[in-house]
Amino acid sequence: MSASGPRTPGSGSAARHRPRLDSPRPAAHSRRGARTHGTSRDRHRGRPSNVDQVPVDDQEGGDASRCTAGNSEAAAGRHAVAAPATPRLIPRWLPWFAGGLTVLGLAGGLAWVLLASSLFEARSVEVLGVQEIPAEVVRMVAAVPLGTPMLRLDTTAIEARVAALPRVASARVRCSVDGTVQIQVTERTPVAVVRRDSAMHLIDATGTDYETVPNAPPGLPELQVPKVGPGDARTAAALRVLTAIPGWLRVQVRSITATSPADVVLQLDNGRTGTSREVRWGDPGQVERKAAVLGPLLTQPGKIYDVSSPALPTIA
Structure with missing residues (x-):
């Protein structure tokens, strides 16, 4: 024993190395929680605290890991340095301008070929x-x-x-x-002739008088209306009948008259006796039916055959 008396528990070097029982070491999650506030030194110097990099309490599960990853990327983005932009050497409008000049050049060349060169000239x-x-x-x-x-x-x-x-x-x-x-x-194709001043005039299907001939060509009937012309209603009615009747009947027509658009009359040549037969046709309608009725009638003797009403034909 020392003269100073017995040593008290906790004194001396042994006391310095003996673990303290009244101050248990903080748990890991407590230390992590303490670091989330950062140090006063960091706050004073403007440094970022560790709050963005430390995960939250383990009780939050998978959300903590995702938050940590997102915060890490955000922190890395804040410290990244943007690459310098490459200077644009060619203006954006230059390609469009060049294309327009090309189109104009091609159009001008084509116009010259078509309008001025000898490649497409009339020969x-x-x-x-x-x-x-x-x-x-x-x-x-x-x-x-x-x-x-x-x-x-x-x-x-x-x-x-x-x-x-x-x-x-x-x-x-x-x-x-x-x-x-x-x-x-x-x-023009002549379908009839018109006698004027002892001369024959050729008439086409429109009623146009287009040529004078000394004699009527064979097979062309004479058109007899007061005024022949494309705008005359009687001319139009007579020519409509003449061009619509079947060929076997047309070759027999010596002349055709029309006192009105609804009163067309055909003069047929009777080759056996040299006399003519009259066919009262009426208006230009029902040409096929009238011709079908007239055929059998012409086999019977008579001078006037009326088919203006094909349902009630008559012979006189």
């Missing part, structure tokens, strides 16, 4: 559909300017010049890539 004229009119007459009247680019040809004017010929009913102009200008002609 020859071909006349189609003529029988009575000489083709050279059509070419001369058409007056197609050879050597002119196809797109510059006034086809409407060419058609009008050709259609002005008396025998031409219509004309149509077409241009081909080989430089040929085709003129399609539709000639």
